[in-house]
Amino acid sequence: MAYTMTQMPTSDNEHSIESILVADCGTVITKVLLLERVETDYRFVAQAETLTTINPPWEDVSVGIIHAVESIENITGRMLYTRGQLLTPRRGQEGVDVLVVILSSPEPLRIILAGLVREMSLESARRAVAGTYTHIAATLSRESSLQSPQETWARTVRDTRPDIVFLVGGVDGGATRPVMELAEAIALAASMQEEGQRPTVLYAGNMELRPKITKLLSSITRTEVVDNVHPSVDTEHLGPAQTWLENYYVEERLKKTPGVDTLTAWSRLPLLSTASAFARVVDYLWHREEQYDNGALGVDVGAANTIVAATFGGRPYVTVYGQSIAYGPLAWLENHSLDDLMCWLPEEIESEEVLEFLYNRELRPWTIPQDPRELWIEQAVAREMLRGALDVAIPTWDTREAKIQGSIMPHIDPILISGGGMVHMPRPGQTLLIVLDGLQPVGISTILLDTNRAAPALGAVAGVKPLAAASALEAGTLSPLGTVISPIGKARLGETILKMHIIYEDGGDLNVEARYGEIEIWPLLPGQRATLEIKPSRRIDIGLGVGRGGTVQATGGLVGLVVDARGRPLELPEDPDKRRTLLNRWIWDVGG
Numbered sequence: 001m002a003y004t005m006t007q008m009p010t011s012d013n014e015h016s017i018e019s020i021l022v023a024d025c026g027t028v029i030t031k032v033l034l035l036e037r038v039e040t041d042y043r044f045v046a047q048a049e050t051l052t053t054i055n056p057p058w059e060d061v062s063v064g065i066i067h068a069v070e071s072i073e074n075i076t077g078r079m080l081y082t083r084g085q086l087l088t089p090r091r092g093q094e095g096v097d098v099l100v101v102i103l104s105s106p107e108p109l110r111i112i113l114a115g116l117v118r119e120m121s122l123e124s125a126r127r128a129v130a131g132t133y134t135h136i137a138a139t140l141s142r143e144s145s146l147q148s149p150q151e152t153w154a155r156t157v158r159d160t161r162p163d164i165v166f167l168v169g170g171v172d173g174g175a176t177r178p179v180m181e182l183a184e185a186i187a188l189a190a191s192m193q194e195e196g197q198r199p200t201v202l203y204a205g206n207m208e209l210r211p212k213i214t215k216l217l218s219s220i221t222r223t224e225v226v227d228n229v230h231p232s233v234d235t236e237h238l239g240p241a242q243t244w245l246e247n248y249y250v251e252e253r254l255k256k257t258p259g260v261d262t263l264t265a266w267s268r269l270p271l272l273s274t275a276s277a278f279a280r281v282v283d284y285l286w287h288r289e290e291q292y293d294n295g296a297l298g299v300d301v302g303a304a305n306t307i308v309a310a311t312f313g314g315r316p317y318v319t320v321y322g323q324s325i326a327y328g329p330l331a332w333l334e335n336h337s338l339d340d341l342m343c344w345l346p347e348e349i350e351s352e353e354v355l356e357f358l359y360n361r362e363l364r365p366w367t368i369p370q371d372p373r374e375l376w377i378e379q380a381v382a383r384e385m386l387r388g389a390l391d392v393a394i395p396t397w398d399t400r401e402a403k404i405q406g407s408i409m410p411h412i413d414p415i416l417i418s419g420g421g422m423v424h425m426p427r428p429g430q431t432l433l434i435v436l437d438g439l440q441p442v443g444i445s446t447i448l449l450d451t452n453r454a455a456p457a458l459g460a461v462a463g464v465k466p467l468a469a470a471s472a473l474e475a476g477t478l479s480p481l482g483t484v485i486s487p488i489g490k491a492r493l494g495e496t497i498l499k500m501h502i503i504y505e506d507g508g509d510l511n512v513e514a515r516y517g518e519i520e521i522w523p524l525l526p527g528q529r530a531t532l533e534i535k536p537s538r539r540i541d542i543g544l545g546v547g548r549g550g551t552v553q554a555t556g557g558l559v560g561l562v563v564d565a566r567g568r569p570l571e572l573p574e575d576p577d578k579r580r581t582l583l584n585r586w587i588w589d590v591g592g
Helices: 061-076 121-129 150-160 177-191 207-217 239-252 260-267 274-289 338-342 351-363 372-396 428-439 455-462 466-477 576-589
Strands: 019-025 029-038 041-051 098-103 109-115 134-141 164-167 200-203 223-225 295-301 306-312 315-321 412-418 443-449 479-486 496-504 509-515 519-522 529-536 550-555 560-564
Touching: 019 061, 019 455, 029 061, 029 455, 029 466, 041 061, 041 466, 061 260, 098 260, 098 274, 098 455, 109 121, 109 150, 109 177, 109 239, 121 134, 121 164, 121 239, 121 372, 134 150, 150 177, 164 177, 164 239, 177 200, 177 207, 200 207, 200 239, 207 223, 274 295, 274 306, 274 315, 274 412, 274 455, 274 466, 295 372, 295 455, 306 372, 315 372, 338 351, 338 372, 351 372, 372 428, 412 428, 412 455, 428 443, 428 479, 428 560, 428 576, 455 466, 479 550, 496 560, 509 519, 519 576
Parallel strands: 019 098, 109 134, 109 164, 164 200, 200 223, 295 412, 412 443, 479 560
Antiparallel strands: 019 029, 029 041, 295 306, 306 315, 443 479, 496 509, 496 529, 519 560, 529 550
16 A cells, blocks of 8 residues: 555545644654644644653553643643643634544564475565564474474463464465464464463465364464465565554554553544554655655664665555664674674774663663763664664565665665654764665665654654645755765775766856765755766766766755765775774764
């Protein structure tokens, strides 16, 4: 389903909606934004933040929202909430017309994957569950087992106590017996649990086994069947499973969040996950830019989750990576080396100090770095979270639509960056450098920064008032960091790989060159436009073909016009001193 703002249905009374309150309940921070019609356009007129109150002592998300609403009342001088009620609809200068609620604060779904071949059906299942807020607690595989370890499987399901067991395996018309052995183990485990604690079973395997699977499991526990995630050896079909999992998350997590009954009574609109709302905005940007040969990408770096939303060929994709700035680095270290993180530090910091910071950050996720050393560590974490999230997301994209070739990123324009983990960096150049290091875009891209962290909120608003969401976006809610040219190809360090004539729209021009291994930045202010006449060397591709140049339009930003000529994939020196020298030079280059 495409989340296109301009194509959403409107209600009979949509045109009367002039004031919209959006509540965004994150894991750590709750944001409330007030969007209002000003003459013919919609603008954000106030915003407030408070700590999310899903945990003790409150255990009620509405408490945090009320605190934020009271702050907006103080800012605007208007009454929005009284006597335990949000005032809707708006009457004069009191109240609002609509409340929209998005959430990412509930715990993720605990899932066990069960299947046959890890590189086929189980990998497809893993990609399917990445589309919403999930935690894979265990994986049961029939592969390489000469005998069926059904007792071990059953014990794992019983002890793990998952919300869902996601059973896959066998192409349509393929393997039957191994899949049934897994189903029998799941049935045994469920039968050993009390009825209220039994997991839901989602079956997305060999379609010929549906009657047998249903007959075996439905009398014991809730059993749902969707299309096979791997109907043939060469075909992957994730949509039905992803849709079911997202709906289950809404029903079993969002709608059962403490205090959400109060919010739904005020709102009377469907609850949305933050990931779904964010994906709508990215899809809108793809349609708005009309660069159909490219994709659009958005990354929301929150406290607990990193959301990657993309659109290619009109088809939206969303991935929820269950690790991020505050909650995640310690779990990330279970599968990675601390050296992978420390290689991004521009000065020597002992591993004990890095670990101390990571533990304290998870204990106090609302805090911010207090000195440059803590900032370098946090920025290193941000880079690795971007890389990790992208590694999970890219395999879910259709390689033909995204035009993926090898390990290089597809051509993407624009790239939207959101979330407190990125927006709160001290300087825009630091944010841009993290994006370039973590995502490593190729070709020509406009990097947009969601300075108010309003993109998910606007995605939610689009379901109520598409015009309001589009109007707010066009009014400068997203601030360009700049236009970035990222050439692909190999050359000698210091060799000139690109020549460019910059013709400024408001007068003046500039002839410049970019050398391999360096980041070059030239002036192009926010709102300023320029025509770029680009001539790459014969081995270099800027997205127009190897050795091919051309004329493109560029938009300025907080950093300017950037050429990242460091090569793809990005390689860091192994020698620590040389690496730190290089990192410091890059930081200097971007004004960090």
